[in-house]
Amino acid sequence: MKLTALLLTVACLQLSATGYSQNISLSGTDIPLDKVFSSIEKQSGYFFFYKYKEIEQATPVSLNLKNIPFKQALELTFQNLPFTYSIEDKTIIVSRKPGSTLAKDESLTIRGRVFDTYEPPVPIPGVSIIIKGKNTGTTTDNDGYFTIKAEKGDVLVFSMISYKKREYTVTRSEKSLTISLENDVAALEQVVVTGMSEQQVKHIASSIATLNVKSNIEGKPITSLSQALQGGVTGINVNQGSGLPGGDAAAIKIRGITTLNNSDALVLVDGVPMDMNYLDPVTIESVTVLKDAAAAAIYGARAANGVILVTTKRGVPGKVSVTYDAYAGVQSPNQIPDFVDAPTYMRMYNVAMVNSGGQPFYSEDDIQKTLSGEDPINYPNTDWADLVISKYSPITSHSLSVSGGNELARFAITGNYLYQDGMIPVNHANRYTLRANTSISLSKKFLVYLDALTIKRNTLYPNRPLDNGGSRILDDMYRLPPTVLPKYPDVEGYPTMYGRYADIVNPVAYAERGGSIKYEFAQTNINLQPKWEVFPGFNLKGQFSFRLNSDVYKAQRDNYYFFDYYTNQLVQTWAVQRDAYSQTRDTYYYLAGSADYTLRANKHQVFAIGGYSMEQYNNGYYDISSLLSGFAKVNYSYDDKYLLEGSIRVDGSSKFGPGNKFGYFPSVALGWNLHNETFLKNSSLIKNLKLRASYGQLGNESIGLYQYQNLISATDGTETSWGNPNITWEKVNMFDVGTDISLFPDKSLSFTVDYYNKVTKDIILKPVVSLVGAVGKSPLNAGSVRNTGLEATFTYTPSLGKNLSLTFKPGVTYNKNKIISLPGGDLINAVTIQREGYALGSYFGYKTNGLLQASDFNADGTPKIPVVVTDAAPGDVKYLDLNHDGSITDADREVIGDPTPKLNYFADVSFSWKKFDLEFLVQGVGKYDYSANIAGKSSGYLWNPLNFDYSGGVPTNYRAANTWRPNNTDALFPRLLANPNRNTLYSDFWLFNGAYTRMKFIQLGYRLDSKRLKLLGITSLRFYVNAQNPFVLTSLKQTDPESGGGSWTYGIMKTYTFGVHVGI
Structure with missing residues (x-):
């Protein structure tokens, strides 16, 4: 009120009749009154004085004022309003008309x-x-x-x-x-991330594939991104080798194994190499797989095994959005070994002794006392699997994301916490991630991305003496007989005593008293990317990235005691308390710059990009590697029909010697959009038909450091490794031809088919160890491998009405791997071989023909055929004398199997009905050779079931039931022996068909979408239940076909979860 009085007083002192000569122009429909006042103020120099709340409730006005005098403009503005006005000098005072009332407006x-x-x-x-x-x-x-x-x-x-x-x-x-x-990709041509840029699919002539993030990642309880690629894209072999908490990431191979060195694909997250499995899947925006040379050649030296491009979510202009994603559930082992009980074990032990010419070890009285269970201390019957393996272990994940911004700055911040408990004692893992992506528009032409990511992961394992591997406890579980007592009753004045058997450590002992091993991993990433649009179509981009990794190892062990199984005496072992600590750090720097230009002229479109990059990695132990690169790429299209791509990359690597540091990697691709031709343009059947062909060369520098130099021990000056200054890049030449087809007006049926021929030359090999000084021979470029394959993806999305939808997407990949050149002959490494004409890493051993039977022996017991030992008998493995020299020797060994599946397939099916959605994914592989007695798989419970030499394991009931006996001659496994070495020679007898079909997940969701929720500010709310890896179909018994099984393998887990997504 004081302000009003002051204004009126000033106005009365300065009355003037001037100022009404200005003309006003203002046109529009339903213009808010305050906007009208603002426009008149700008044109006239006058100022309006009014009560904002009254004006805000006023009905918008529609005006058409064209150069109208100021006074007349005011009259036209106020003529239908419940307001009047007066002019005092340069102030227009607005008030309600006497007696008028404002209509109640709740709008x-x-x-x-x-x-x-x-x-x-x-x-x-x-x-x-x-x-x-x-x-x-x-x-x-x-x-x-x-x-x-x-x-x-x-x-x-x-x-x-x-x-x-x-x-x-x-x-x-x-x-x-x-x-x-958001752009509607159904209406526009989809834009995907490709090498160093983004392109419309219709202009791409190379072979790329995109992962459906919504289907494969969003709302799925996956712990690592690599798991989402399984069953999502053809041409990729994804193998999850373990379910170990913190170690359950999958290995990824794109279009086969190309080298004896590192065959893993290159993964770039927002343009920077990193481990995708450290990412919170909630933050993933897109995943693109570059499969052929034309698509991947721009990444040159690191692209030989394919490239996976991952982009993370960024903020968009709008109201601040908050989302919460969480799931909780339990994990359960897919296989728990079904060991024989102690009486069965004792009888099998006796049979083995008799078969070996000895006497039974256990008396029938001992067996009966064990069977009765009346004296469990002296006659134990232990189920070690029940003691070691937890049938259910919890898992939970929580992600909170906040994003928003305006045209000047946008942000997206996501924090995640993941916890996994293990199925073995003293085993769990937790991971914390925090990502902050910021986009700042310094001007309409200059944009800067500033991203930060921090990760912390802690993993706890049991501390097994003489071993730091968390899953070694499983090996002990497989090897300890059921006749050993886990723990003796406590006696006052004495420490707790644990049962002991030879050199096998009691897992109950070190689970309770053995302490723990803790790995603490921390990573910090900073990524800065400026972009300047110099003029329309021409952009300059830069990128600087820094990554710091820290690994901390902490070990702690307490004292504990054993009761000796053999001497029946208390003994003290592992009694020294031990603490250990170590820390390593490594750094990575990346600097890049590029310029790109897009030209559109009539029917022509050209996109060109060129740039450079520099990167350096230091592992903290003075091991430094660097890569200097330059690249250029051109994409041309004419009339959206004819496509041409070309690229060149030059890489210089510190891993090679002078004169060999630089590699040159070109590529070219052609494409033809036939559906844009006049003879197909109006087709009601064919809506998209593209033919593609490409050829290019890629490089591989994923080898160890200093292989071009001799290494000398700092201790005694001896040479520890011989180098080769002439080694150079492994080179991959790839030809690809493919087609993309969409049928029917709604494109409800689509196919993508590719054939490729991929040849790796100059493979870096290390010949067998020299017999002089035991120093490895120098590496050399001396091998070629061919991968040929066929990929096909089929997608069907029929129109089923407003409330019902269906998507059916199967895919299949066939890849054949063969060594086509190997100068110097075979390379044999124990049970594997590299040989021309066969797959990399083929199994090498004896061929067999089942088990020896009575018909294979003469009446006096002498064998009719060559045998491996003189006292061979029915029930032993029947080896084949391939060279027909009358004896079984090393000369009879041959290539016996291929450890890599040729066929991979998947089928993703999703339904939605009203607010419900149901999806399931089936994935599998065709026949490959699973080995039961190769080192690292240690399935001794099959081939050495009684553990006489402590290298085998306790038999399962499956092994016991299928063991050769005189009344069971058609058995799967040999007879029992105290020394089974004759039957454990590496041979195809122990190779099994590893083909499997796995239900990867089944998920049912329900979406709540009500007006009341939106009034509360909840924009989306969805609940789901998910079963991951619930079952697998395979002929293998007591082992997981994907992880490989065996006593050292932490198998893949079944996971059952309940999840929720909330958007605000």
Whole structure:
């Protein structure tokens, strides 16, 4: 009131009749009154004085003022309003007309702006904004602004051609609401991330594949991104070798194994090499797989095994969005060994002794006392699997994401916590991740990404003496007989005593008293990417990335005591308390710059990019490797019909010697969009038909350091390794031809088929160890490997009505691997061999023909055929004399198997009905040779079931039932022996068909979508239940065909979870 009095006083002192000569122009429909006042102020120099709340409730006005005198413009503005005005000098005082009342208006005014989701975001003019269920609406102006009145609870629908519709529920008035609309890939050609850039699919002539993030990642209880690739993309062999908490990531091979060195694919996250499994899957925006040379050649030296590009989510202009994703559940082993009980074990032990010419070890009285269970201390019957393996272990994950911003700055921040408990004692893992992605528009032409990621992972394992491997406890479980007591009753004044058997450590002992081993991993990533649009179509980009890794090892062990199984005496072992600590750190630097230009002229479109990169890795032990690279790529399309791609990359690596440091990797690709030709353009059947062909060369520098130099021991000056200054890059030449087809007007049926021929030359080999000084021979480029394969993906999305949808997506990959050149002959490494004409890493051993039977022996017991030992008998393995020299020797060994499956397949099926969704994924491989007695798998419970020499294991009931006996001659396994070495020679007898079909997951979800929830600010709410790896179909028994099984293997876990997604 004091302000009003002051203004009136000043106005009275300075009355003037001037100022009414200005002309006003103002046109528009439903213009808010305060906007009208603002426009008149700008044109006239006058200022309005009014009560904002009254003006805000006023009905918007529609005006068409074109160069109207100031006074007349005011009269036209106020003529239908419940307001009057007076002019005091340069102030227009607005007040209510005497006796007038404002109609009660419960409507809310929503003012805002609409942007797209590009970086930097651009305002969208002409967006239609309709109140759902009402004939009221407006559109955005040329700058993307809009104003609309709505009631609380109304739903605003934003729509625009080529953009996805978006709904917004009104809860209050908004002065600066920001809405972002996503491109509709069904209306526009899909844009995907490719090498160093983004391109429309219609302009790509190379072989790439994109992972459906929504189907394979979002709302799925996966602990690592690599697991999501299994069953998501053809051409990829994803093998999850373990379910160990903190170690359950999968190994990924793209289009076969190409080398004896590292065959893992290159993974780039936001342009920087890193382990994708450290990422929180919630933060993933897109995953693109570059499969052929034309797509991957721009990454040169690191692309020989294929490239996986991962981008993370960024903030978009709009209201701050908060999402919470969580799941909790239990994990359960897929296989728990079904060991024989102690009486069965004792009888089998006696049979083995008799078969070996000895006497039974256990008396029948001992067996009966064990069977009765009356004296479990002296006659134990222990189920070690029941003591060691937990049938259920918890798992939980929580992710909280906050994102938003405006046209000047956007952000996306996500924190995640993951906890996994193990199925073995003293075993769990937890992971903390925090990612902050920031986009800053310093101007309309200059954009900067500043991203930070920090990761902390702690993993705890039991501390087994003489071994630091967490899963070694499983090996002890397989090898300890059921006749050993886990722990003796406590006696006052004495320490707790544990049962002991030879050199096998009691897992109960070190689970309770052995302490723990803890690995602490921490990583910090900083990624800075500026982008400057110098002029339309021409951009300059830069990137600097820094990564710091820290690994800490902590070990602690307490004292504990054993009771000796053999001497029946108390003995003290592992009694020294031990603490250990070590720490390592490594750093990685990446610096890159590029320039790209897009030219569109009539029917021609050219995209060109060129740049450089420098990177350095230091593992903290003075081992430093560097890579210096330059690259260029051109994409050309004519009339969206004819496509041409070409690229060249030059890499210089410190891993090679002078004169061999640089490699040159070119590629070319051709494409033809036949559906754009006049003879197909109007086809009602064929809506997309593209033919593609490419050829290029890739490099591989994934080898050890200093292989071009001799290494000398700092201790005594002796040479520890011989180098070769002439070794150079492994080179991969790849030819690819493929087609992409979509049928029917809605493109509901689509196919993608590729054939490839991939030859790796100059493979770096290390010949067998020299007999002089036991120093390995120097490495050399001396081998070639061919991978040929066929990939096919089929997608069917029929139209089933408004409330029902179906997507059926099967895929199959066939890859054949063969060594085509190996100068110097075979390379044999124990039970594997590299030999021309066979697959890399083929199994090498004896061929067999089942088991020896009585018919293979003469009446006097002498064998009719060559045998491996003179006292061979029925029930032993029947080896074949391949060279027909009358004896079984090393000369009879041959290639006996291939450890890599040729066929991989999957089928993803998803349904949705109203608010329910159901999805399941089936994945499997065709026949491959699973070895039961290769080192590292140690399935001794099969081939050495009684552990006489402590290298085998306790038999399972399956092994016991299928053992050769005189009354069971058609058995799967040999007879029992005290020394089974004659039957454990590496041979195809112990190779089994590893083919399997696994249900990867089944998931049922329900989405709550109500007006009441939106009024509470909840934009999305979904619940789901998920069963991951619930079952597998395979002929293998008591082992997991994917992880490889065996007594040292921590198998893949079944996981059952309940999850929720909340959006605010």
